Amino acid sequence: MLGAIGLDEGQESAYRALVALGAAEVPDLAHRLALPVPQTERALRHLERHGLAARSPAGPGRWVAAPPGVALAALLSRQRHELEQAELAAALLTQEYRAEAAEPAVHDLVEVVTGAGAVAHRFHQLRLGASEEVCTLLTGRPGHDAGERVAVRGVDHRVVIEREVLALPAGIREASSALARGERIRVTAAVPTRLVIADRTLAMVPLTAPGAEPAALVVHASGLLESLRGLFEAVWRESLPLRLGVTGHPEEGDGGPDPTDLEVLSLLLAGMTDASVAKHLELGLRTVQRRVKGLMELAGVTTRLQLGWHAYERGWVAR
Structure with missing residues (x-):
């Protein structure tokens, strides 16, 4: 202390x-x-x-x-x-x-950072130094985005994660912690690259393939940075919001889905299988399937696709 x-x-x-x-x-x-x-x-x-x-x-x-x-x-x-x-x-x-x-001179618009320690330090520096917004594309592969992320108070955090991230041993737990810190998270099948953009003025992308000595490119305000911002926004628009726990406002005793139902539904809509959902929520496979069946009966639908549309219409999950 x-x-x-x-x-x-x-x-x-x-x-x-x-x-x-x-x-x-x-x-x-x-x-x-x-x-x-x-x-x-x-x-x-x-x-x-x-x-x-x-x-x-x-x-x-x-x-x-x-x-x-x-x-x-x-x-x-x-x-x-x-x-x-x-x-x-x-x-x-x-x-x-x-x-x-x-x-700035053209050669000053980018920096090359090499070495695992230097890359990790620069990555956290970008995140912690932001004052308005941090945008992140997060992959399931090891890289400079691995490890705990710290959300700075008063800074908007938007994160797009690969579906593979949720399948990692601590994936659900870390996603839940990030949501609790106020981060907005969306899920997609795959992101094109790891990326972090701080305050729309600095960006960082990897330069080396997995297994090679870590190196990254830090991009300052430029046409290249604008392209990276456009890439993030495009991926963000096409990704599904992730919500764990209660995402709408169901009333207790109104016959609507309970918090566990909503967790199951959110993860299924993010593309996880019944088995993966059961594993990460520490539920039995039959329990997950029974809850999905109950949600379909509650919504009055016969397919999971219809259930997804109904969930959005009823506000059970975020649009």
């Missing part, structure tokens, strides 16, 4: 223990922390540099904790000041960058 002010786990534990004791000898504190004495001494010296601990005049090797209300408040105040200065510097640099980039 105190990592934001420069303490690692061991140093925070040492400070907490010292606060609880008020004062302690180094060997006693080391025993309490189950740490070697030299490591405990290093942690105390670090706390001393941060103004969180001091050597006691009662004797050598005895330390006292600084009052948290005073010491931590001072550190937090300094952190806030430094953050404000960093934000000001970022704003000034942004203005300077925009002024210089008004007429």
Whole structure:
């Protein structure tokens, strides 16, 4: 919890223990922390540099904790000041960058990023640095889009995923988490490429095939970027919205579909098989088939295609 002010786990534990004791000898504190004495001494010296601990005049090797209300408040105040200065510097640099980039040279419109670490870092940088919108095409193949995605508050996230993504071991869980974070997700049979576009001014696409050393192209505002934006919008329009859980507003006891029915229906409309739906929702295959049959009876239809149209008309799933 105190990592934001420069303490690692061991140093925070040492400070907490010292606060609880008020004062302690180094060997006693080391025993309490189950740490070697030299490591405990290093942690105390670090706390001393941060103004969180001091050597006691009662004797050598005895330390006292600084009052948290005073010491931590001072550190937090300094952190806030430094953050404000960093934000000001970022704003000034942004203005300077925009002024210089008004007429960029052709060779400055693209960047080539190589190496798995560099590609992953640039990918997350684009997402976290966006202030308005992030558009993503997500494949089921390993790449720079693998791993947890973080939705920035106040930023609109639109994501198109391949159907294969939902079949991955954690596919449904990650999609549910993304929907809970406010991301809008659509599903299609296949996307043409991995892609992320931030604020309509930067885009990132892979350069290498799966299995080769990762490399990606970062595209700045240009005709190429406009083409990539057009590609995303075309794929978005042709994809089906994904909704997990309640997507309409059914009333309890009105005889309409329950939340599990709607999850089953949404996944089936996304193209998953009965078996895949059963596996990812941890239901029996016969349970899924029974629920589909019940939905068809409720809708008064005889085919699954008719059920899909009825579901859209009744607002059970999003258009």
